[in-house]
Amino acid sequence: xxxxxxxSQEWAALGKHQExxxxxxxxxxxxxxxxxxxxMTVTAGDLYLDYAKHRATGRTVELLAALAERAxxxxxxxxxxxxxxxxxxxxxxVLHVALRMPREVELVVDGQDVxxxxxxxxxxxxxxxxxxRGKEWKGATGKxxxxxxxxxxxxxxxxxxxxxxxxxxxxxxxxxxxxVSNIDPADIVGNLRDLDPETTLFVVSSKTFxxxxxxxxxxxxxxxxxxxxxxxxxxxxxxxxxxxxxKVAEFGIDTANMFxxxxxxxxxxxxxxxxxxxxxxxxxxxxxxxxxxxxRTMDEHFRTAPFDRNMPVIMGMLGIWYxxxxxxxxxxxxxxxxxxxxxxxxxxxxxxxxxxxxVRADGTPVTAQTGEIFxxxxxxxxxxxxxxxxxxxxxxxxxxxxxxxxxxxDREGMHDQLTANLLAQTSALAFGKTAEEIAAEGTAxxxxxxxxxxxxxxxxxxxxxxxxxxxxxxxVALYEHIVFVEGTVWGIDSFDQWGVELGKKMAxxxxxxxTSEEPPTSFPxxxxxRLVRRYRELRGRRA
Ligand SMILES: O=P(O)(O)OC[C@H]1O[C@H](O)[C@H](O)[C@@H](O)[C@@H]1O
Numbered sequence: 429x430x431x432x433x434x435x436s437q438e439w440a441a442l443g444k445h446q447e448x449x450x451x452x453x454x455x456x457x458x459x460x461x462x463x464x465x466x467x468m469t470v471t472a473g474d475l476y477l478d479y480a481k482h483r484a485t486g487r488t489v490e491l492l493a494a495l496a497e498r499a500x501x502x503x504x505x506x507x508x509x510x511x512x513x514x515x516x517x518x519x520x521x522v523l524h525v526a527l528r529m530p531r532e533v534e535l536v537v538d539g540q541d542v543x544x545x546x547x548x549x550x551x552x553x554x555x556x557x558x559x560x561r562g563k564e565w566k567g568a569t570g571k572x573x574x575x576x577x578x579x580x581x582x583x584x585x586x587x588x589x590x591x592x593x594x595x596x597x598x599x600x601x602x603x604x605x606x607x608v609s610n611i612d613p614a615d616i617v618g619n620l621r622d623l624d625p626e627t628t629l630f631v632v633s634s635k636t637f638x639x640x641x642x643x644x645x646x647x648x649x650x651x652x653x654x655x656x657x658x659x660x661x662x663x664x665x666x667x668x669x670x671x672x673x674x675k676v677a678e679f680g681i682d683t684a685n686m687f688x689x690x691x692x693x694x695x696x697x698x699x700x701x702x703x704x705x706x707x708x709x710x711x712x713x714x715x716x717x718x719x720x721x722x723x724r725t726m727d728e729h730f731r732t733a734p735f736d737r738n739m740p741v742i743m744g745m746l747g748i749w750y751x752x753x754x755x756x757x758x759x760x761x762x763x764x765x766x767x768x769x770x771x772x773x774x775x776x777x778x779x780x781x782x783x784x785x786x787v788r789a790d791g792t793p794v795t796a797q798t799g800e801i802f803x804x805x806x807x808x809x810x811x812x813x814x815x816x817x818x819x820x821x822x823x824x825x826x827x828x829x830x831x832x833x834x835x836x837x838d839r840e841g842m843h844d845q846l847t848a849n850l851l852a853q854t855s856a857l858a859f860g861k862t863a864e865e866i867a868a869e870g871t872a873x874x875x876x877x878x879x880x881x882x883x884x885x886x887x888x889x890x891x892x893x894x895x896x897x898x899x900x901x902x903x904v905a906l907y908e909h910i911v912f913v914e915g916t917v918w919g920i921d922s923f924d925q926w927g928v929e930l931g932k933k934m935a936x937x938x939x940x941x942x943t944s945e946e947p948p949t950s951f952p953x954x955x956x957x958r959l960v961r962r963y964r965e966l967r968g969r970r971a
Contacts (some may be wrong), residue, residue, distance in 0.1 A: 430580075431866060432511070432792075433451050433495070433498065433499055433796075433874065433917060433919060434752075434795045434796050434797055434917075434921075436495070436498050436655075437498075438491065438494045438495040438498040439495060439603070439703070440493070441491050441494070441713070441755075442488075442491050442495060442749070443753065444492070444752065444765075445487065445488060445491055446753040449483055449485070449488070449547065449886050450754075452738075453883065453884045454481060454483065454858045454859060454883060454884050455859055455860075455883065456885075457483075457485065457612050458480075458620060458859075459723045461485070463479075464480045464486075465480045466734075467480075467486065467693045467869065468480035468484075468486075468666050468892075470727070470728040470733075470737055470738070470739045470741040472733070472738075472902070472906070473725035473726060473729060473898075473899075473902045474548070474680050474693075474722075474725075474892050474893055474898065474899050474902060475511035475726075475890055475891075475892050475899070475903065476890070476891045476892070477739050477742070477743070477888060477890050478888070478889040478890050478891070479742060479743075479746065480686075481763070481854055481855075481858040481881045481886060481887045481888075482744065482746060482749075482826075482856070482882065482886045482887075482891070483591055483756045483886050483887070484679075484886075486538075487748065488941055489736050489742065489745075490736065492742075492745035492748070492749060493735040493736045493741070493744070493745070493845045493896070495745065495748070495917060496735050496741055496744075496745055496913065496916075496917065497735070498967070499916050499917045499919070500916065501735070501741070501913060501916050501917070501954045503729065503914075504916045506778060506913075507640065507729060508522050508523070508525065508912070509525060510535075510537075510730065510966070511523055511526075511535060511538070511542070511692070512538030514921075514923070514939060515692075515694075515860075515921060516789050516790075517789075517921050517923055517924040517926065518691075518924050519610060519922070520691055520692055520923070521537050521538065521544060521578055521692040522692060522694070522771075523537065523690075523691050523692040524695065524697035524700070524834060524908065525723075525727050525921075526542045526546055526692075526702055526719040527546055527689075527693065527698075527700045527701040527720070527723075527744065528542065528721075528723040528724045528727065528901070529542070529543050529600065529724070530543070530544065531543055531544075531547045531723075534788070536779070537692070539565065539610050540690070541585065545690070546701070547717035547795075549687055549688055549689065549702055550701075550717075551749075552687060553675075553702060553708055553713070553856035554708070554713035554716075555709045556667070556685075556687075556705075556709075556799070557705070557712065557713050557716075558667065558712075558713060559623055559642055560572075560576070560601075560603060560709050561603060561709060561712060562601075565629075566664065567603035567625075567626050567627060567628075567629070567657075567661070567664050567665055568626070568657050568658075568661035568663075569626045569657065570764075571627050572627065573602065573603060573627055573628070573629045573779040574602065574603060574624070574627040574628070575604050575605070575606060575623055575628050575629070576603060576604070576605045576629045576630075576631055576706045576709050576710065576718070577605075577606045577607075577608055577619060577620075577623070577628060577629070577631070577643055577649065577706075578605060578606070578608070578631045578633055578705075578706040579608050579609075579616075579630055579632045579633065579639045579645045579646050580607075580609060580631075580632070580633030580634055580639075580642050580669075580703070581609040581610070581634075581639060581642055582609075582639075582695050582696065582781075583635070583694065583695025583696040583697070583698050583777060584633040584634050584635060584639075584642065584669070584698070584703055585607055585609040585633070586696070586699075586774045586777050587696070587698060587700075587704065588605070588607065588633070588699050588703060588704050588705075588706050588707045588712060588773060588906075589607040589609075589770055589774075590768075590770040590773065591699060591704065591707050591719070591900060591904075592605045592607070592706065592707050592710055592711075592897060593767060593768075593769060594636045594765075594768055594770075595707070595710075595711050595715070595719075595766045595767075595895075595896075595897055595900060596710070596901050597743075597767070597836040597837070598709060598710075598711040598712075598715050598766070598896075598897065599710040599711055600711070600712065601709075601710070601712065603651045603709055603710055603711045604710065605706045605707065606619050606623075606947070607706075607710070608649075609641065609642075610631070610641065611640065611641040611645070613648075615645070616648050616649065618644045618660070618868050620648075620652055625656040625657050625661070625665070626656075628648075628653070628658065628665060629665055629666075629667070629709075630649050630653075630665060630666045630667070631667055631668070631669060631672060631705050631709075632646045632666060632667070632670075632676075632679070632681065633668070633670070633671070633703050633705070633706075633708050634664075634668075634669070634670055634672075634787070635670060635671050635672075635689070635693075635695050635698065635703075636670075636672055636675075636840070637670045637671075637672040637675035637676055637679070638655065638672070638675060639676050640932070640935075640936070641970060643679070646666075646679065650662060650680070650773040650828060651664075653665050653666075657819070659833055661809065662680060663682055663685070666680075666685070667681065667685040667705070668681045668684065668685065668686040668687070669687045669688075669689070669702045669703055669705055670686060670688065670689075671687070671688060671689055671690060671691060673686060682736070682887065686901065687702035687705055689701045689702050689703070694782075694857050695739050696777045696778045696781055696782065696921050696959060697778070697908060700719065700720055700723055700904075703881065704716065711865025711897065715897045716779075716897065718896070718897040718898045718901075719859070719897035719898060719901040720901060721898055721901065722807075722896075722897065722898035722899060722900065722901025722905070723900040723901040723902070723904065723905040724901075724905075725898070725901075725902055725905075726740070726901070726906050727745070727903035727905055727907065727909075728964060730839075730905070730909045735819050737950060739906060740909030740910050740912070740913055741909075741913055742912075743828075743888060743906070743910050743913075744909070744910040744912070744913025744914045744917075745913060746826070746886075746888070747759065747826075747910065747913075747914050748914060750824065750826045750886070751796075751797050751800055751914075752796045753823055755797075755803055756800075756823075756824045756825065756826055757823070758800065758801040758802070758803060758823075758825055759800045759801070759802055759803075759826050759827065759828065760803060760804045760810075760818065760825050760826070760827035760828070761775055761802055761803070761804035761805050761827070761828045761830070762804050762805070762806070762810055762827055762828065762829050762830070762853075763804070763806050763807070763830040763831075764806065764807040764808070764829065764832075764846050764847065764850040765805055765806060765832055765833040765893055765895055766828065766830070767836075768806060768830065768895070769805070769806050770829075771804075771903075772803060772804035774807065774904075775802045775804075775907055776802050776803070777843060778907060778908065779799070779800060779802045779910075779911050779929070780799055780800075780801065781925050782800040782911045782915060782922040782923065783798055783800070783911060783914055783918065783920065783922055784799040784927065785799065785918070785920040785922075785927075786798070787799055787920070787923065788918070788919040788920055788944070789919060789921045790919075790922060791872065794919070794920065796918065798914075798920060800914070804909065806825075807829070807849055807853065808846065809848070811849065813838075813859060815853065815964050818857060818885060819856065819857060819860075819880065819881055819882075819885070820880075820882065824886075824928055825885070826885075826886045826887065826888075827857070827870070827885075827886075827887045827888075828887070828888045828890065829850050829853070829854055829887055829888065829889045829890070829892045830892075830903070831846075831847055831850045831889070831890070831891050831892075832891070832892050832893065832894060832895050832899075833847075833891065833892070833893050833895050835894075836894070836895070842949060843918055851889075852970065853887075854887045854889055855882065855886040855908075856881060856883070857886075857887055858883055858884070858885065858886070858887065859883045860882050860883020860884065861879070861880065861881040861883070862879070862880065863876050863877070866879045866880060873889075890903070890906075936950075936953060938952070938956075938960070941960050942960065942964065942967075945966050945969060945970070946970070947963065947971070948960055948961070948971075
């Protein structure tokens, strides 16, 4: 909607409703209405969502759906799918959904036949991945590739790294992937240490091909390779993924070995396109396309399901509910899957870079909190670390639990133990344990308060049959659309990231002061000045 959504009737109605619900416990809500367990569920593709353990009722969902309508969510979904320039601050279309559209779809945006271009790249990626996997693509000395090293950062790292970890059981061609991102030399040095240049392929991934970290790591990798195999080896050991052919050529990578994408794909929304090349090489084009089909399943659901039966809408609006009406600061994401150990990190960029904004799309300041802080670790590890705070701390931390019915491989019933833990945690968080119950177990009176489990701590549970390429695609698309729903209600541009620019600029301004042998002359502020001087002393330079 235009203007300030917090001034709308729908917002006010939710505020009033919150006052009614704030004093209610999930124990009461379930006692009054046991049927909510059945009703407060949604299925989308292979994903089953139970949201009964939320501080919400059917009425809450109605009011949240009304707010989504008021925010113009329906039109905005169509605007995104139609290629309108909804990324206003960069005047760009937002078309990551096109990365998984079928070939036959007709969509011409700004004169570009989008599905045709998407599939042309996918076909080239597939052909290349097949050559590497089939040992036809050989290194400079005639040996096949055994390790692909993706060099990228942010969206050019987190997506493929997360997905490779998630799907590594499907890596069936004997080609492993590694990911180097940080400007910290420890990253590239540690990763190259045990690699053989003759069997290593570097995929330099950068939308802009100007990112300092990536270009620096790529130069280090190139020196390492050239040192071992000579200049001519670069063509067989370096390929690029980028939107910037000129910069790729300037770096010395043949653009015949470049896989492209477009400015209408945000970095954090890009791993289902060419940025996923390292993943595709590891798991194969067929599995990669299964993953795209999974994305598409969720896209279709998001586009067509009524809001009160729409998984991304419900989860996104619950995010609004807790952020803006219960003052929750964070959302935990707790996958009961070791393979998803990078999923929270991936979601941090997806959600926080998208929705960490203080002005609306029209430049006016927001009047509500925006941007949930995402964090998390896989269960059960988290249980033995930070769940204490979730259970008995003073903060409200809504959490998404994610589990799978079937493991890729099991030993001694471990997978059922894993799931039992997931279910036990969400139940304990919701219902807790009262002082009476604890006293009745014979606990000494002075210990009782320490053992009380307050409960009333909201969780979503997402259950899927198995972590496969398809279910991973469904999960990622789910969170992409959750971000979209929230961003729409907040009225912000979820597709720019101006806030990361200043730090980059300042780092490049500061670098000479750290590296020069001359005393430094200019500093941004007195605290930084002292730190620069201290650093230089420690490095043995004139401070
Ligand atoms: O892919 P690149 O152009 O190298 O960008 C890599 C990353 O860096 C930037 O600073 C942005 O904050 C990210 O959104 C982006 O994914």
